[in-house]
Amino acid sequence: METLAFQGLVGLSVAMYLWLLAAGLTIVFGVLGVLNFAHGSLFMLGAYFAFTFYGLWGVNFWLAIALSLVSVAVVGYLMERFFLRHIYNQDHAYQLLLTFGFILILDDAVKIVWGGVAKIPAMPSFFEGTVSVVGRPFPVYNLFIIGAGVFVAILVWLLFEKTWWGKMVRASASDREMAGAIGINISTLFTGVFAFGAILAALGGALGTPVRVVAPGIGAAMIIQAFIITVIGGLGNLKGAFVGALIVGTLSAYGILLFPVFELFLIFLIMAVVLMIKPQGLFGS
Amino acid sequence: MKTRLAILLLIIFLAFLPAFAGKYLLYVTIHILLLSIFSLGFNLLFGYTGLLSFGQAGFYAVGAYGCAKILLVYPSLLAGILGGVALAGVASLLLGFLCIRHTRIYFSMLTLSFGMMIFSLAWKWRDVTGGDDGLVGIPRAPLEVPGVFKINMAAMESYYYVVLGLSLLAIYLFLRIVRSPLGLTLQGIRDSETRAACVGVSVRKYRLLSFTIAGLYAGLAGTLLPPLESTVTPPVAHWSYSAEPVLATLLGGIYSFSGPIVGSVLFYLLKDIIVRFTEYWLICLGIIVVVLVMGFRGGVVSIFLKEGSRR
């Protein structure tokens, strides 16, 4: 029983990284109609930048995170402004192919700049140590991650529900032409949304640096799970992405515990089932 | 007429290749032929039917592992190939049935996921697939029909001829398919699935047919790998491996018959050249993909042919 509870908590912390990755992916799809294959690469870049600022250059942990968000936002801006923007109205296949090309470029680029060896940076001192949960040691940092994830989820929700920018974004998502007609600069808005999605992904990567390996391919490993989450939750649906991330995160934690051989398989199966029964996702319309 | 002559010369060239080429060149040529078969199947789905699959490596792997398992207990090349292809066909029929009901992006994501499901099975299911070590010691079994003939495959040249023969057969069959009413129907579905339905075409049925044929071709390419390499490992099911026919086809030209074949040659040429200068060949490939998608949809073939389409 304790093991289950403990593993659930582990799953919860994993779910937060997945949520941050999936949130950006689903927002970008909901508003721009683009499925960004390279979204995981932005996650990876977030980790690499944070590692560089914090782990290599000794910058303050919080500042390092902020700087890495800015850096990745710039990368996201470049991707959208100079490449994706030109193929919005075309077959989805070309978007997938283009963003796939980005994965190839970014994956090798990090190898060139940072070398191919996995990095394990140091833990910031105020998060060191463990807490006793059901009699077992649970890292403090993971509790921070769970808290941070929930905090960001609330912030994002407030952003889209209560702010003027959020309202513009939602209007553009549901009717692009109309939004343009009432004076919203769609191009700029789209670039902004894409950059916002990139920031969320980067946050996930950056926050993970002290506890997770920083290596090429970490984004690619998670992007598929992020897809699965967005499918389960409904493409474009933030609430769904959060719930989906909780499901996938805890399932993979339990899967590793209970069905070690097939936990990957299990998650894919869930997605296939959701797609067959309710293709718009559990929260989709 | 010119094209036919060129093709004939190419076939003659390939037929006489072992006479003047070393083992390594034969080895690479075999790989190019495998990628060509793999890519042709992929392009039936993509260029001709309009469905982008990122999971074809799954069926390649089913063919490869299927053939390997058969060869390990019953060393007959024919049995391995037929068995592997049949398994890949069944797998693509079943998975296709699940994927085909969905539209473009969902379809691509589903194929990616199913491909990765097969990868995770290959990787984790030690008892059956050997886990991340894979299957080893696969014999290059003789090509035999019991009681009729038996041809030893130990020499690379012999195996090369088997692969060449099967490849030419596969290419010829593919040519017949895309120029047939079935081929036209698939293109109609690609161009406008609603109009295709409104002229009486059962869109789902034909998409499934296309998916299954693509799976059979992927499987065929897969079955020819184990006898060559004597091992099969999980990476052949990974999505990055599914990317190879995607890239080869994009390079050669999506809307042309020969695009995937030309692209496969280019793919290996590029890989060979780039790897001499730098180990970072993925970034070069990525840049090429971006350039192609942004500017040269028709691939290399369209640059040389005024009309890259309708062949």
Add this chain to the structure above:
Amino acid sequence: MKEIIRTEGLAKYFGKMAAVHEVTLTLQEGLFTSVIGPNGAGKTTLINLLSGYLLPDRGKVLFQGSEITRLGPDKRVRMGISRSFQVMNIFPRMTVFQNILLPVLSRLNKTSSAFSSLLSQKEAVGEAERILVEVWLKDEKDFPAGELSHGDQRLLELGIAVASNPQVCFLDEPSSGMNPIERIKVLELVKKLAAERKTTFIIVEHDMDIVFSLSDWIVVMNRGEILAEGRPDEIRANREVREIYLGEEV
């Protein structure tokens, strides 16, 4: 006169709005029928329901007495129902010839033939060539359909619709987006097809010239319901129709 299409209490809702509301209608074989009405009257939705492009929320659709309410468009085509689209819906990467050949092959049940070449399908090829001549596109035979002029694309659009040799053919605003010259050509083609083929044409149109010069029967819709139906002279005289829609003497 035999009935060819009949609906009973047909309804389709988008959210709370009834695009088509309790429509009970009988269309007669051989009568060139026009469906007219202001924008938003539900004309295109009705066509979509009759051609199988949309499924209704309530009611029934019958073709020659048999119920087809939930059949998909491909099955309806096989029964003898076809349509053209308001927004051009052709096969752009295929040649004009192939655009016509496909529906013919489909009608002859040859689409799953995987190893014979297209040209060997003599019957289909012959018929497709005849249809090309019929819709005045013989010279453009080998052009990619997407490269045709706008007006010619409309001719092709109609050609694809009649290529399945239907018993009833719905034309959704065939003159939509046409300039005056193209419009005349389209009108002439529709007239020709109606005269020469055994097909019952049901068209949705805004162009009153086309409507009144071609129709044997007119159905007027407003707000998802049938306002009136009858012969052209009856409709012309109908006061309600004139108030709501025609506005002035035609």
